[in-house]
Amino acid sequence: MKIEILGTGCAKCKALEEATKQAVAQSGKFAQIEKVEDIMKIMEYGVMSTPGLVIDGKVVSTGKLLSVAEIVDLIKAY
Amino acid sequence: MPHGEKLSDALNFFIYDTVKILFLLTTIIFAITLLRSYFSTEKVRVYLSKRHEYTGNVLAALFGIITPFCSCSAIPLFLGFLQARIPLGVTFSYLISAPLNNEIAIAMLLTMFGWKVAALYIGFGLMVAIVGGIVIGRFGLEKEILIEVKPIEGEIHAENQVIAFKTRLSEAWDYTLDILQKIWLYVLIGVGAGAFIHGYVPTEFITSIAGGDNPFAVPLATLLGVPMYSNAAGVMPLIEVLTSKGMLMGTALSFMMAITALSLPEAMILKRVMSLKLIGIFFGTVTLGIIGVGYLFNALL
Numbered sequence: 001m002k003i004e005i006l007g008t009g010c011a012k013c014k015a016l017e018e019a020t021k022q023a024v025a026q027s028g029k030f031a032q033i034e035k036v037e038d039i040m041k042i043m044e045y046g047v048m049s050t051p052g053l054v055i056d057g058k059v060v061s062t063g064k065l066l067s068v069a070e071i072v073d074l075i076k077a078y
Numbered sequence: 079m080p081h082g083e084k085l086s087d088a089l090n091f092f093i094y095d096t097v098k099i100l101f102l103l104t105t106i107i108f109a110i111t112l113l114r115s116y117f118s119t120e121k122v123r124v125y126l127s128k129r130h131e132y133t134g135n136v137l138a139a140l141f142g143i144i145t146p147f148c149s150c151s152a153i154p155l156f157l158g159f160l161q162a163r164i165p166l167g168v169t170f171s172y173l174i175s176a177p178l179n180n181e182i183a184i185a186m187l188l189t190m191f192g193w194k195v196a197a198l199y200i201g202f203g204l205m206v207a208i209v210g211g212i213v214i215g216r217f218g219l220e221k222e223i224l225i226e227v228k229p230i231e232g233e234i235h236a237e238n239q240v241i242a243f244k245t246r247l248s249e250a251w252d253y254t255l256d257i258l259q260k261i262w263l264y265v266l267i268g269v270g271a272g273a274f275i276h277g278y279v280p281t282e283f284i285t286s287i288a289g290g291d292n293p294f295a296v297p298l299a300t301l302l303g304v305p306m307y308s309n310a311a312g313v314m315p316l317i318e319v320l321t322s323k324g325m326l327m328g329t330a331l332s333f334m335m336a337i338t339a340l341s342l343p344e345a346m347i348l349k350r351v352m353s354l355k356l357i358g359i360f361f362g363t364v365t366l367g368i369i370g371v372g373y374l375f376n377a378l379l
Contacts, residue, residue, distance in 0.1 A: 048158035
């Protein structure tokens with residue numbers, strides 16, 4: 001599983017990255033986490049409100065700082 | 079009245095006033111945020127991509143009121159609109175309207191000035207956004223965009239996220255608390271400074287600077303407002319006192335618009351995707367528009 005955090009470096013984007021790391025640890029799944037800061041790559045996902053969360057190439061959330069519990073749910077639902 | 083009693087009286091007033099303002103702010107920001115959770119920029123983009131200029135400018139300015147906006151998402155938004163082949167001028171109408179009609183400014187205006195001034199502010203703000211966007215569109219500045227934007231092929235669509243009402247409520251509440259944490263101190267300082275002006279600065283002094291006698295009051299207020307981006311919450315209580323002491327309402331409106339519409343951090347962010355020339359034209363057009371609104375309003379009243 002590959003999880004990407006889309007964000008140009010705003011405070012919320014960093015917070016989402018932290019929350020995602022914790023969520024992956026809690027979920028017990030093996031996932032690769034990558035922060036995407038390149039604006040063109042973010043645009044390719046069609047995301048306009050950052051931060052965005054992408055799991056295996058699919059956009060699951062935009063413009064929101066998700067809580068750890070919410071990310072765990074997203075990971076499990078995947 | 080003994081001195082101690084006077085002080086406790088002033089303190090009472092200060093506490094009562096701040097509690098009232100903070101309560102109203104909380105309610106209004108919460109309501110706006112909840113309403114906005116139903117509109118996403120992604121959906122707006124799909125909608126706008128099907129419109130032409132002029133209609134597009136008007137709709138983009140209107141959407142700027144109801145969609146959430148933060149200067150940190152200005153770039154993805156700007157590029158995303160162009161990707162969807164939305165004309166540059168229409169994109170700018172949105173970029174002008176969105177920060178101008180931010181939830182803090184609207185909540186402060188409603189709280190301090192009532193719905194009439196808030197409506198005037200939004201109405202004239204829309205005018206600046208629509209006209210400004212059309213003017214910028216006329217310059218043919220597409221080559222001033224520094225990043226090559228690949229248009230999206232075929233139909234553009236937005237994911238439809240189904241969110242439970244309960245989730246919307248709790249998210250709006252979290253967001254409201256987040257904003258309050260950021261602005262409460264500014265509000266306190268603003269109300270405190272307002273109380274000081276109210277008590278100590280003579281009316282004649284303010285009238286001579288910001289009243290009808292000074293023909294340069296509007297441009298002066300506008301230029302002063304541009305660097306004051308983050309303190310809208312603190313500046314509004316001050317303006318309320320200033321208007322009660324003779325500052326003309328048009329001058330006050332120009333000042334408030336300049337504070338919210340143009341921010342230096344946003345300009346720094348936009349520098350990564352557009353040339354200084356385009357940013358200059360953007361800021362110049364909006365500044366002129368805001369000054370025009372101030373004069374127009376002062377002349378009408």
